[in-house]
Amino acid sequence: MSSQAILVENLTKSYGRFKAVDGLTFEVKEGEIFGFLGPNGAGKTTTILSMLGIIIPDGGRIEILGMDMSRAPIKIKERIGYLPENATIYGELTAWKNLEFFANFYRLGSSEKEKRITELLKRVGLWDVRYRKAKTFSKGMKQRLLLAQALINDPELLILDEPTSGLDPEGAHLVKEIIREARADGKTVFFSSHILSEVEELSDRVGIIVRGRLKAVGPIGEIKRQFMELEGYEIKVETKEPIPDVRHEAITRVERLAPNRLIIFARSDIREWLSQYLTSRGVTILSLEVEEPSLEDVFMKTIYGRDEE
Numbered sequence: 394m395s396s397q398a399i400l401v402e403n404l405t406k407s408y409g410r411f412k413a414v415d416g417l418t419f420e421v422k423e424g425e426i427f428g429f430l431g432p433n434g435a436g437k438t439t440t441i442l443s444m445l446g447i448i449i450p451d452g453g454r455i456e457i458l459g460m461d462m463s464r465a466p467i468k469i470k471e472r473i474g475y476l477p478e479n480a481t482i483y484g485e486l487t488a489w490k491n492l493e494f495f496a497n498f499y500r501l502g503s504s505e506k507e508k509r510i511t512e513l514l515k516r517v518g519l520w521d522v523r524y525r526k527a528k529t530f531s532k533g534m535k536q537r538l539l540l541a542q543a544l545i546n547d548p549e550l551l552i553l554d555e556p557t558s559g560l561d562p563e564g565a566h567l568v569k570e571i572i573r574e575a576r577a578d579g580k581t582v583f584f585s586s587h588i589l590s591e592v593e594e595l596s597d598r599v600g601i602i603v604r605g606r607l608k609a610v611g612p613i614g615e616i617k618r619q620f621m622e623l624e625g626y627e628i629k630v631e632t633k634e635p636i637p638d639v640r641h642e643a644i645t646r647v648e649r650l651a652p653n654r655l656i657i658f659a660r661s662d663i664r665e666w667l668s669q670y671l672t673s674r675g676v677t678i679l680s681l682e683v684e685e686p687s688l689e690d691v692f693m694k695t696i697y698g699r700d701e702e
């Protein structure tokens with residue numbers, strides 16, 4: 394049994410001459426929530442559709458739950474749940490009937506089917522309105538019904554394309570709760586979003602895609618650290634006495650604001666070294682701060698960063 398729920402290797406897809414996905418490689422581990430973050434048009438949906446076998450990629454390899462997508466698409470689909478971007482429900486059918494319709498695609502006995510539908514309607518908070526036509530539902534209620542639909546076959550892996558898109562904060566919160574519960578149940582969740590805060594809040598690991606390419610992948614904390622190593626730590630130091638020249642292999646640049654005030658740009662956090670160095674030269678430190686970029690900065694710079702120009 395593989396410990397990866399998803400393996401995407403060197404995935405490439407063009408529409409005409411436009412490369413929507415360009416050599417994408419990442420993996421999603423079993424049991425984790427993986428947030429696929431990127432601006433509109435970055436290639437998220439194209440990647441997802443390739444993972445589902447709906448789009449045939451130009452190149453690369455996709456393994457889902459240890460199976461090759463190009464060889465076992467049907468077997469794979471039986472074990473995953475999918476929520477498309479802008480999915481629609483049957484407005485003329487009740488919540489119950491909507492789920493029943495999808496439950497009929499899977500080989501479930503009728504008591505098993507009823508049990509599953511009951512559980513899911515309760516889980517997504519639609520039990521009390523199960524006999525209401527879905528067209529009377531709010532956007533958030535519709536989205537929760539769609540999530541229940543994606544869960545109908547008790548999938549091992551959930552693939553959700555922009556699951557909170559267009560929802561108000563309350564609606565988005567409920568959707569996030571359902572996603573967390575799915576993980577608590579042992580399911581793996583892959584979801585896409587262009588909303589940084591939500592990806593940060595929900596994901597165990599994150600992949601950032603920009604113009605068809607993966608810009609970073611890993612736990613948010615690690616991505617921030619990697620970025621800081623690349624972009625530099627900004628260390629501000631203020632002392633009582635004038636500061637002598639500071640030299641360290643991690644320092645990329647020094648800005649002297651005053652004889653006793655410096656901003657040091659470095660590839661690592663050298664505060665400890667700096668404080669020892671200055672103290673050993675009889676300089677009293679008044680303040681020593683390091684500037685950490687917010688994830689917002691990381692994201693923005695990843696998108697509009699130098700190598701993109």
Ligand SMILES: Nc1ncnc2c1ncn2[C@@H]1O[C@H](COP(=O)(O)OP(=O)(O)OP(=O)(O)O)[C@@H](O)[C@H]1O
Nearest residue numbers: 408413431432433434435436437438439440478587
């Ligand atoms: N069938 C198609 N024909 C031509 N171009 C396409 C097609 N589908 C997508 N594209 C283009 O490929 C790029 C990637 O689209 P994709 O839908 O994968 O991005 P996305 O990250 O999911 O964005 P969004 O969040 O806006 O859906 C976009 O520039 C889009 O215009």
